[in-house]
Amino acid sequence: MYTATSNNTTILSGWRKKLVFSIIWLGVFKKLLVTFKRPTLIFKAINHIREFRNKHSIYKTFPKIAVVDRRVFFNCNVNGWPSNYFYRSMLIESRKGLEMPISNLENIKMVQIAFTKKCPLNCEHCFEGPVLNKKDTLTLEQHKQIVKKLQDAGVSMIEFGGGDPMTRINDLVEILNSARKTADFWVYTSGFNFTEENARRLKKAGLTGVSIGLDHYLSEKHNAFRRNQKAFDWALEAAKNAKNAKLVITATICVTKEFCSMENLFNYVKFAQTIGASFVQILEPRAAGNYEGKDVLLNSQQIQIMKDFFIDVNTNPVHADLPIVDYPGYFQRKNKCAGAGNHYLYIDTDGYINSCPFCRNKKTFFLDENHEESIESLKTEGCDLPNI
Numbered sequence: 001m002y003t004a005t006s007n008n009t010t011i012l013s014g015w016r017k018k019l020v021f022s023i024i025w026l027g028v029f030k031k032l033l034v035t036f037k038r039p040t041l042i043f044k045a046i047n048h049i050r051e052f053r054n055k056h057s058i059y060k061t062f063p064k065i066a067v068v069d070r071r072v073f074f075n076c077n078v079n080g081w082p083s084n085y086f087y088r089s090m091l092i093e094s095r096k097g098l099e100m101p102i103s104n105l106e107n108i109k110m111v112q113i114a115f116t117k118k119c120p121l122n123c124e125h126c127f128e129g130p131v132l133n134k135k136d137t138l139t140l141e142q143h144k145q146i147v148k149k150l151q152d153a154g155v156s157m158i159e160f161g162g163g164d165p166m167t168r169i170n171d172l173v174e175i176l177n178s179a180r181k182t183a184d185f186w187v188y189t190s191g192f193n194f195t196e197e198n199a200r201r202l203k204k205a206g207l208t209g210v211s212i213g214l215d216h217y218l219s220e221k222h223n224a225f226r227r228n229q230k231a232f233d234w235a236l237e238a239a240k241n242a243k244n245a246k247l248v249i250t251a252t253i254c255v256t257k258e259f260c261s262m263e264n265l266f267n268y269v270k271f272a273q274t275i276g277a278s279f280v281q282i283l284e285p286r287a288a289g290n291y292e293g294k295d296v297l298l299n300s301q302q303i304q305i306m307k308d309f310f311i312d313v314n315t316n317p318v319h320a321d322l323p324i325v326d327y328p329g330y331f332q333r334k335n336k337c338a339g340a341g342n343h344y345l346y347i348d349t350d351g352y353i354n355s356c357p358f359c360r361n362k363k364t365f366f367l368d369e370n371h372e373e374s375i376e377s378l379k380t381e382g383c384d385l386p387n388i
Contacts, residue, residue, distance in 0.1 A: 008068060008069070008243040008244075008246055009066050009067065009248075009249070009276060009277070009278040009323075010068075011065070011066055011067075011278070011320065011321055011322070011323070011324070012064065012065050012066075013063060013064045013065075013317070013320045014317075014320075017063075017064065017065050020065060020072055021062075021065075024072075024081055027081075027082075028090055029042070029046070031087045031090070031091060032045050032046065032091075032094060035091060035094070036094070036098070041098060044097060044098060045093075045094035045097055047097070048093055048096065048097025049094060049097070052093045055331075055334070056331055058310075058311060058314055058315060062074040063315045064314060064320065064324050065324070066248070066278035066279065066323075066324055068080075068209075068246065068247075068278055069246040069248075073209075073248055073278060074324070075326060076186075076211065076248070076250040076278075076279040076281055076324075076326050077110055077326065078109075078157065079157055079183075080208065080248070083184070085154075085182050085183060085184075088154055088156045089109050089156070092154075103153070103372060104372050104375035104376055105150075105153040105155070105371060105372065106154055107342075108153070108155050108343065108344065109155070109343045109344065110155075110157035110158075110159065110343065110345075111150055111155055111157070111158055111159070111344070111347060112159040112160075112161050112188075112344075112345075112346050112347070112357070113143070113146060113147075113158065113159065113160055113161065113347045114128065114162055114163065114347065114348050114349040115143065115162050115163065115168065115349075116136055116162045116163040116164070116167055116168050116349065117131050117132060117133060117135070117136055117162070117163045117349045118133055118136065118162065118163050118167040118168065119133065119163045119164040119167065119190070120167070120192050120228070121164070121190055121192070121227060121228050121231060122227055122290070123213070123215075123227060123290070124227065124290060124291075125225075125254045125256075125285055125289070125290060125291055125296075126290045127286070127288045127289035127290075127357045127358055128162065128163060128349070129289040130289065131349060136349065137349070137350050137351070138349070138350065138351050140171050140175070142351060142367065143175055144174075144175055144178050144179075145367055146347065146351065146366055146367065147175060147179050149366070149367065151180050154182075155183065156182060156183045156184065157183060157184055157186075158183050158184070158185050158186075159185070159186040159187070159211075160172065160185070160186070160187050160188065161357070162188070163349065164188075164190055164192050164193075165187050165189060166187070166189050166190075166192050166193040166198070167193065169193060169198050169201075169202075172187070172202070173205045176202065176206045177205045179206060184208040184209070185206055185207050185208055186207070186208055186211060186248075186250075187202065187207060187210050187211070188210075188213070188252070189210060189211070189212060189213070190212070190213050190226065190231060190234060190235065191212055191213075191231070191235035191236070191237060191239070192234050192238075194212075194237065194238035194241055194242065195237075196244060198241075199238075199241035199242050199244065199245040199247065200244075200245050202245070203245040203246065203247055208247070209242075209247050209248030209249065210247050210248070210249060210250070211250040211251075211252045211281065212235050212238050212239055212242075212250070212251055212252065212277075213226075213235070213252050213253075214232075214235045214251045214252065214253060214272070215253050215254055215259075216253075216259065216268075217264075217267050217270075217271035219233075222235070236275060239275040239276055239277070240275070240276075243275075243276040248278050248279070249275070249276050249278055249279070250277060250278070250279040250280070250281050250326075251268075251272040251275070251277040251280050251281070251323070252280075252281040253268060253280070253282055253283065254283050254284075254285050255282050255283065255284060255285070255298070255306065256285055257285075257296070257298060257299075257302060260298060260306065262308070262309055265282070265306075265309045266309070266313070268280065269322050269323055269325060270322065272323050273321070277323045278323055278324065279323055279324050279325070279326055280323050280324070280325045280326070281327075282325060282326070282327050282329075283328065283329070284298055284303075284306070284329045285297065285298070286358040288358040289358075303329070306327060306330070307327075307330055310325055310327040310330050313325050342379060344356065345375070345378075347366050348360070348362065350365075351365050352365055352366065353365075353366050353371065353374045353375065353378065354378075355381055359381070361378065361381050363378060
């Protein structure tokens with residue numbers, strides 16, 4: 001059992017975590033009781049939810065959870081609890097398990113919107129490299145319509161990326177203020193312009209968390225990767241301001257061949273702890289954007305290092321106080337692509353549906369009526385990683 005508090009986050013494990021999950025499961029049962037009423041349907045739905053959880057967790061459970069601003073989070077890409085919309089994905093899975101009709105858009109659990117092409121950086125790995133700092137084509141009103149359409153379908157996890165959304169801070173605040181409080185909203189940023197005032201404005205407007213791109217625990221290495229001598233200071237200042245505003249913090253890193261070692265990974269997650277991060281998201285480099293045509297993919301030995309680190313840091317009681325690590329590649333190899341219209345969608349800077357930021361298989365404009373056909377088409381085009 002362990003309770004660790006670091007800055008604005010508390011990490012729970014052991015019996016305290018189990019107690020919280022017991023309360024959450026009680027809430028799930030009440031929702032199912034109200035929705036389906038019949039015991040046979042309720043228990044069939046519970047079994048399907050458990051199957052879904054087992055596919056997307058370690059050893060059929062979440063070993064650690066984070067508590068920030070009186071809300072519980074067990075993944076940086078999943079809604080926090082309590083909230084009315086926390087149970088949405090479980091109810092959707094229940095309906096699937098009971099073979100009830102669900103639209104393709106209803107089935108989406110998370111959408112990342114490329115909010116702008118503008119960015120003060122041109123990072124080594126940027127997947128938006130080819131369009132970076134070109135003219136934005138989507139209007140503020142269109143962005144509001146995109147968010148409204150997602151919320152009308154019940155999508156409850158909406159993330160703003162780019163470019164860097166903080167280059168359009170006033171528009172971002174206006175969108176959040178106009179959105180209904182039926183979703184968790186996150187921002188992906190380098191830390192640029194994430195001032196104390198802007199952090200508080202975003203929190204007040206309804207922002208849940210911030211994912212800060214931090215690609216090394218050493219300032220000179222991060223600045224070289226981000227191609228800007230101010231980048232490391234921006235990231236640390238953003239983390240400090242996010243912490244003070246009681247936002248959930250994720251430190252996101254692209255783990256390159258040069259970085260990939262057990263020592264570096266543990267040094268990184270310990271550093272993330274010092275800046276108040278509840279989560280660390282480790283991503284594999286992909287041959288897209290600025291990396292297109294380059295030999296950047298991790299080899300089998302490096303992928304095994306990532307897997308071993310992911311399991312150890314999340315399940316070993318010795319590391320119970322460290323931030324929770326999210327490794328999408330682990331589950332992509334285990335369950336196949338979660339993007340491509342299965343659970344996740346990417347809307348690019350021009351408003352078109354894509355499988356993910358790396359798989360640019362542009363379909364229809366999201367505000368068009370034929371999004372259902374586009375999402376269905378994406379399901380056959382997921383980018384499965386080799387299971388090594």
